[in-house]
Amino acid sequence: MGKRTQGWEWRVAGWAARHPGFVAAPAAVATTMAQLGPVTTGGVAAGVLAAGVGWYRGHPDSWAAVAAPQLRALRRRWLSRAYLGRWWSRVTEECGLVTVNRRTGFVNVPRIVRIRSHSPSTETVYVRLLLGQTVKLWEEAAEALAVGLNAERVGVERVRSQVIALIVQRSEPFTEVIVPPEIAADADATSLANVYLGETEHDTDWSAPLIGQHWLVSGATGSGKNSVTWMALRACAPLIRDGLVRVHVVNPKGTELNALRPVSYRYAETDRDIVEVVAGFWETMQARKKTLAEQGRRTFELSRETPLDLLLIDELGAVTGYGDRSLTKGVQSVLPLILSQARALGGSVIGALQEPTKDVIPQRDLFSLRVCLRATSAGHVDMVLGDDMRRRGALADEIPNVADSAGIGFVVKQRSRTPMRVRAAYCDDSDIAELVRVAGWPHTELTTAGR
Numbered sequence: 001m002g003k004r005t006q007g008w009e010w011r012v013a014g015w016a017a018r019h020p021g022f023v024a025a026p027a028a029v030a031t032t033m034a035q036l037g038p039v040t041t042g043g044v045a046a047g048v049l050a051a052g053v054g055w056y057r058g059h060p061d062s063w064a065a066v067a068a069p070q071l072r073a074l075r076r077r078w079l080s081r082a083y084l085g086r087w088w089s090r091v092t093e094e095c096g097l098v099t100v101n102r103r104t105g106f107v108n109v110p111r112i113v114r115i116r117s118h119s120p121s122t123e124t125v126y127v128r129l130l131l132g133q134t135v136k137l138w139e140e141a142a143e144a145l146a147v148g149l150n151a152e153r154v155g156v157e158r159v160r161s162q163v164i165a166l167i168v169q170r171s172e173p174f175t176e177v178i179v180p181p182e183i184a185a186d187a188d189a190t191s192l193a194n195v196y197l198g199e200t201e202h203d204t205d206w207s208a209p210l211i212g213q214h215w216l217v218s219g220a221t222g223s224g225k226n227s228v229t230w231m232a233l234r235a236c237a238p239l240i241r242d243g244l245v246r247v248h249v250v251n252p253k254g255t256e257l258n259a260l261r262p263v264s265y266r267y268a269e270t271d272r273d274i275v276e277v278v279a280g281f282w283e284t285m286q287a288r289k290k291t292l293a294e295q296g297r298r299t300f301e302l303s304r305e306t307p308l309d310l311l312l313i314d315e316l317g318a319v320t321g322y323g324d325r326s327l328t329k330g331v332q333s334v335l336p337l338i339l340s341q342a343r344a345l346g347g348s349v350i351g352a353l354q355e356p357t358k359d360v361i362p363q364r365d366l367f368s369l370r371v372c373l374r375a376t377s378a379g380h381v382d383m384v385l386g387d388d389m390r391r392r393g394a395l396a397d398e399i400p401n402v403a404d405s406a407g408i409g410f411v412v413k414q415r416s417r418t419p420m421r422v423r424a425a426y427c428d429d430s431d432i433a434e435l436v437r438v439a440g441w442p443h444t445e446l447t448t449a450g451r
């Protein structure tokens with residue numbers, strides 16, 4: 001029996017019912033023309049266009065968060081051929097993702113429910129599974145789908161029963177290493193309210209506030225986690241020199257961050273010293289609380305008397321989770337207090353993490369900036385960035401494990417709660433040496449533990 005398909009008039013009716021906008025928009029234009037005439041209709045259309053341009057020019061941030069994803073999704077859905085009827089049918093057929101009714105010969109093509117495009121390099125295509133299909137079937141076809149859709153890669157996720165999301169990454173926006181900007185000569189020229197970290201996929205600066213904030217950077221080994229820490233320290237360098245920022249370093253691995261020894265206020269590598277430094281940080285915060293109360297101030301202001309205290313923890317997992325019990329117990333008795341109270345007192349924490357699991361991320365939501373660099377498992381992404389972020393396009397587990405991808409990862413945009421691909425600038429050994437040179441000053445009051 002040959003393949004049979006539904007009559008075209010039924011297919012058109014079904015399609016129109018599923019896409020009411022395509023019927024409603026021309027109907028609305030026709031009605032306006034009939035009621036108000038072509039001049040008024042043209043005026044209204046020009047007004048809408050002018051309002052759109054005005055929005056784009058006047059408030060690019062909200063435009064990028066609200067209007068751009070909608071327009072991008074429309075363009076991808078209807079103007080790129082990838083998801084149009086015939087091509088979509090062909091791709092799914094070639095990838096073995098259609099079914100044929102054995103009795104009637106009718107070919108069932110999986111239906112696209114909707115498309116979202118939160119970023120220029122990625123779109124999420126929601127697809128209704130056909131009877132008899134499994135998520136696994138689509139996962140196995142993902143590579144072939146990527147070829148068919150002309151994409152870099154396709155991720156597959158189950159959304160609810162019968163609906164999956166294909167996360168289609170179109171391009172890699174970062175092909176070059178980002179060179180860090182010069183260190184500011186003056187403390188006045190540095191703003192810790194907006195620290196430059198690198199670039200975003202939208203070709204804009206990636207920056208974040210450091211004062212009164214905690215940062216969490218997660219990534220597999222070799223993903224470039226320390227880039228973010230180094231960029232924060234470059235911004236702080238003149239302030240460290242002037243005694244406006246004090247750096248407390250917890251470096252259980254004893255690698256890389258040991259370059260900071262000469263400019264650290266406190267520094268620890270061994271278990272005992274680590275507990276001492278973290279507990280000391282909390283004592284500093286309690287003392288700060290008293291100082292602010294004495295000064296009759298409720299909020300912290302950066303000064304030599306009340307500097308920013310920055311706690312850097314290179315391997316959060318070791319000190320809160322899988323390290324020796326005396327270490328983890330000691331740290332866990334104060335770290336939650338630091339994370340929940342230090343921000344208002346001029347204490348910030350930057351924690352790096354390799355294996356994000358529930359027990360090693362203490363109070364995740366207290367980290368206002370969370371960066372997920374290359375991950376070794378899909379589950380790590382939502383663990384770091386928050387629920388649903390992988391489905392919305394944060395394919396950190398699909399970042400290739402090669403040196404060229406180091407420093408690339410995802411953050412969540414605060415306002416729109418959508419993931420954004422970013423790349424941290426890279427500080428090489430000479431950049432690190434320069435920052436230590438600039439930050440270095442006669443630290444007469446050094447109380448470094450573990451020296």
Ligand SMILES: Nc1ncnc2c1ncn2[C@@H]1O[C@H](COP(=O)(O)OP(=O)(O)OP(=O)(O)O)[C@@H](O)[C@H]1O
Nearest residue numbers: 177220221222223224225226227406407424425426
């Ligand atoms: N932002 C970056 N841009 C480009 N390349 C980078 C970046 N960061 C790191 N790299 C490169 O990746 C390599 C690995 O980086 P690094 O050792 O800092 O990663 P890591 O995540 O800190 O690893 P580990 O957990 O093993 O300490 C570096 O030697 C460097 O060549």
